[in-house]
Amino acid sequence: MSQYNLERIFKPHRVAVVGASEKTGSIGNALMKNLIEGGFSQTLLPVNPKYQAVHGLAAVKSIGDLSPGVDLAIIATPIHTVPDIVKECVKNKIAGAIVISAGGKEVGEAGREVEEQIRATAYAGGLRIVGPNCLGIIRPGGKLNASFAAGMPDAGDLAFVSQSGAICTAILDLAFKEHIGFSHFVSIGSMLDVDFGDLIDYLGNDPSAKSILLYVESLTNFRKFMSAARSVSRIKPIIVLKAGRSEAGAEAAASHTGAMAGEDAVYDAAFKRAGIVRVDTIQDLFDCAELMAKQPRPRGPRLAIVTNGGGPGVMATDAMARADLAPAPLDPVTLQRLDAFLPPFWSRSNPIDILGDASPERFRQTLEVCCDAKDSDGVCVILTPQALTDPVLVAEALIDIMKGRRYPVFACWMGGKSIEAAVTILNKAGIPTYDTPERAIQAFLYMVEYARNMEDVLEIPPKLTREISVDSEKAGQLLARASAKQFIPEADARNVLSAYGLPVIRTETAATEDDASRLAREMGYPLVMKLLSPDISHKTEAGGIRLDLRSDEDVREAFTGIVESARRYQADARIEGVTLQPLFANPDYEILLGAKRDVHFGPVILFGMGGIFTEVLKDRALGLPPLNRLLARHMMQQTRAWTLLQGYRNRPPADMEQLEEMIVRLSQLLIDFPQIAELDMNPVMIKDGKAVAVDARILVSEPERPYLHLVISPYPAEDESHLVTEEGTRVLVRPVRPEDAPLFRKFSEVLSPESIYYRFFSHVKELSPQMLARFTQIDYDREIALVALADDSEGEQMLGVARIIGDPDGKEGEFAVMVGDPWHGKGIGSNLLEKCLVIAKKRGFQRVHGIVLRENKSMRVLGKKLGFQVKAGDDAGEFELVISLASFSEDRADFR
Structure with missing residues (x-):
């Protein structure tokens, strides 16, 4: 709706x-x-x-x-x-x-x-x-208290949305005590209609809401939620407390992957992918609420700690260390300025211990230096009650120094009754207060996590040096042979992986002891023999693996031993024989790569430590398709295995690009085949840098409609096409990819100042990282973005781009077109926009509009050619071009 x-x-x-x-x-x-x-x-x-x-x-x-x-x-x-x-x-x-x-x-x-x-x-x-x-809604800025909660909180720029009425009343009570202001306060209740996705979209477009806090017990439309959060988290922080971290929702499945990809871990992966910061406790939610409501967001993790007691400074440092961070080093200029007025025995390092006899003036001077320093992103001020320190006077000094400054400063006034008055003064002045150093640091670190999320968003994904080519027809035929809720034969599983370019070790199947003997002589020794049974998932537990077979006698003994051991383990199991593989002796590393379809978030990819350590160490990270190289790398970096894979002692590093490529190929396999319920490659062995899957299992289920099984819309390959300009130039038209950022940067170099002004309504010297991310990291559910590339040039050359940015409902959209100056007048812009309109109509868009400067006559001509109405804009120097797609004919598109 x-x-x-x-x-x-x-x-x-x-x-x-x-x-x-x-x-x-x-x-x-x-x-x-x-x-x-x-x-x-x-x-x-x-x-x-x-x-x-x-x-x-x-x-x-x-x-x-x-x-x-x-x-x-x-x-x-x-x-x-x-x-x-x-x-x-x-x-x-x-x-x-x-x-x-x-x-x-x-x-x-x-x-x-x-x-x-x-x-x-x-x-x-x-x-x-x-x-x-529900409790109702409150919008303090509009004097609207449409709730039965007691009292109206202050107006502010923090939006809060909660499924729990009890949490709402608790937050409100805190707000009155700590003087926290809100732009919106929403008790969402059972979410019969309006849900978290709706409100994230609405609040994202409301300038009065600068940050968003959510208390979540459950989600409804998961794809809408992810789309909204991915869009809004780029411009304002979203902090969520998701209730229910227990293992109750994570039932063990038949595969290693299924057992490790628990429900809560999938929520973690989804929130991370959406740019959401997840907090762990109600206290953390309260603390983040206070920090976000009162202070600007820190740009990074460099924190200055000012304290009049050594112990609390150590506590703050320890809290940072638990997040692998340390207080910011003090540069020589900062040290020199502090030396000028601090006693000789001050710490001369960060934490900045200004000693127990610190006066309000000493606090004030120290804070002034820290706020001016270029080597920190925020200041934590810790005060402990001491005989020569007046908490109220120090609080007033802190407030005085912060007048007119937009710099993250938060206070930890430790104690009880003696500091109550000072804490009240700080809260009224808009400075967040915490009663322990750990709470103060944790709130700061959550904001740092958001800053890091934004850094990740701006990072340009590298392209694969090898083209991803797959045989989807072969994989589809193999998967179609299996019955629902069954593992496909292991040989078929390996062939499915091979069809998608995933490296798989040579494997032969033997139904009898004589077959095993014959194949062993053909393959050569040493060999590995494994049980072949659709009913026994974990071969090691069933005694179903024999290693380092070096003779015909070894092979025959291993065959007999495996079959007998499997029958003792599970008498009614179907035993189809064994598999033989070359022995992959002394691998440098073993990893696990797999996938499981989550009931809410769709397919989830798992990467972690493999082999027998998979379930013991539980070193794993999850990611949601579609994935590119950058996302694959970020996923691997979340594991301890990542450090090992860089090379350890005498072991060479793994080919990280190959591992990234394997994850990208697995992602594409899961996109193409929604019937894959679980998939295991365990172990994937790495020797001399190269990886190969030694074991593979695939569980299939009832197929779903393509792409609807995904919580994030994949690259729409069906929108690729070709056109031929009037001069005979062949042009490839395809959707924009995240890896296209270098193309956009190079494209901007051929644009004249006039073309740039017509597109951006201002003079832009270069595309910033934020602009490049915005132009290339597309939510394909909401946005149609097509680039035109010269089809016959050496390397990719971008000629033009067109896009339609849809509203959250997918009913209306705003278009933009830009063509490089050397290619004006060749029909590229009209063809691109026409193709965008065709796609928009297929998706259910009803209306498309755009604002055009009055002097941009060529755009007005192009619009009229495609059937747009040209109307006077709200500004005298602008026109609005509008088209109803009900009257737009798809037959107009001239693509060949």
Whole structure:
């Protein structure tokens, strides 16, 4: 449903309260009092058949008695009455409703049925629903307290969204104590309609919300959530506390991968991919809320620690060390400035111990030096009550020095009653306070994690030096032979991997002892023999592996021993024989590479330590397809195995590009075949740098529709095409890839100042890393972005680019086109935009528009040629080009 009605929920002009009351202790009374006492100055409409007036305002008996044009209905009546009230809301064309009522799906099947009635009616009528079973919403900046929570918090730039009403009230209580302000405060309840994805999108586009905090118990539309979070986290931090880290949701599966890719670990991987910072505890959530609400975000991890006690400084340093960080070294200029006024016995290092007799003036001078220094990204000020230190005077000095400065500073005033007044002064002044160094440092580190996320976003993925070519037809035929919920034969599994270019060791199958003897002589010694059984997953536990077979006698004895051991392990297991492989003697490293399909997030790739150490060490990292080289490398870097693979003692380093390529190839396999439920390559052995999979297993399930099994939309290869210009130049048109950043940078060099001005409405000297990331890291669910490349040039040469950026609903989009100056007038721009429009229409877009400068006549001509209407823009120097895709014919596209 549309994002637009959310605007009318959060910024309503006419609000109806269904169940409004004057009865003390009732929710209807609390709602009315909060709206009135909160200062809501727009129209308030009580609805209750028992009253003629509520709190001095004329009441009506039902929603149907209201005139059309109500923006928001707040419903606080028993849940069984809500379906009929929602019908009245739809009939009266109300934009949105907050359903406070409890008793929905949380109480069982009867409540679930009521919720389904509400959902069906609301969806059919375009009515947005927040709740049910929620506290309501608060927007302090608009004097809107549409909740039954006590009191209106201060206005600020922090948005908070929670599924739990109890967490909402706890955060509110903290806000009043610590003077934390909010732009939006939302109790989202059961998420019958409006969910986290909707609110992330809405808050991402609201400039009053500078950062977003989420308390999550469950998600609904996972793909929408990921798309929204990936988009918004680039421009403002999203911090989430996800409840439920226990192992209860992670049932062991038949493969190593299935057992290790637990539910919570997948959430971790998804949040990381979306640029979300995940906190561990309620306390962390509170602390992040305070830091984000009061201070600018640190740009990096370099922290100065100022303290009047050595012990707390050590505690802060230890807290940083646990995150593999250290306080920022002091440069010579900073040391010289501090030496000028600090006593001779100060620490002369960071933490900056200014000694127990530090006066407010000494604190003030030290802070001034730290804020001016170029070698730190923030300052943590620690004060312990001492005889010669007045906590209040130090707090006032800190506030004074920070006037007019936008620099991350946070305070740790340790103690009890003696520091209460000082803490209150700091909170009122907008300086976050913490009662221990560990809490202060942890909050800072979460902000550093966000800064690192943004660094990762701006990093350009390297291209593979080898082209990825696959035989999807062969792999598909092999997978199609298997029954659902069964492992395919091991030989087929290895052939599927080979079809996608994944290195697999030579493997032969022997059904009898004589077959094994014959094959062994043909292959040569030494060999490895393994049990072949579809019913026994873990061969080692069943005694199903024999190593270093060097003779015919060894082979025959191994065959007999493996079969007998397997029968003792599982009497009813099907034993199809054995496999023989060349002995991969003394590998330098063993890793695990695998995948599992998560019920919510789709296929998940696992990388980690392999062989017998897989489950013992549990050294693994997860990633969500689609993956490129950069994402593959980041995933591997999360493991301890990464350090080993760089080379250890006399062992050579692994070919890291080969490993990146293997992960990318596995990602493509999972994209192409949604029926793969689990896949194991364990171990993948590495010798002299090169990797080869020694064992492979693939579990298949009922196939799903292609690409819908993925939580992140993959590269749309189906949108690739060719065109021929009027001059006969062959041009490849394809979607933009993250690896295209160097092409965009080189393309900008052939653009004239006029072309740049027409595109960006300003004079841009060069494309910044932020701009390059924005142009090349595409969310294919929301954006259509095509580049034109010369098809016959040496190396890739970019000729032009066009894109349509869709709104979150996928109904409207804004277009942009740019063609390099040497290729103007050759039809490239019109063909690119035309192709974008064709794709947009197929995806369900209804309208596309764009703003064009008045002097850009060629763009206006191009627009008219494609069927755009040219209208006067809001600015006198602009035109708006608009096209309804219902009237756009796909037959217009001239691609060959």
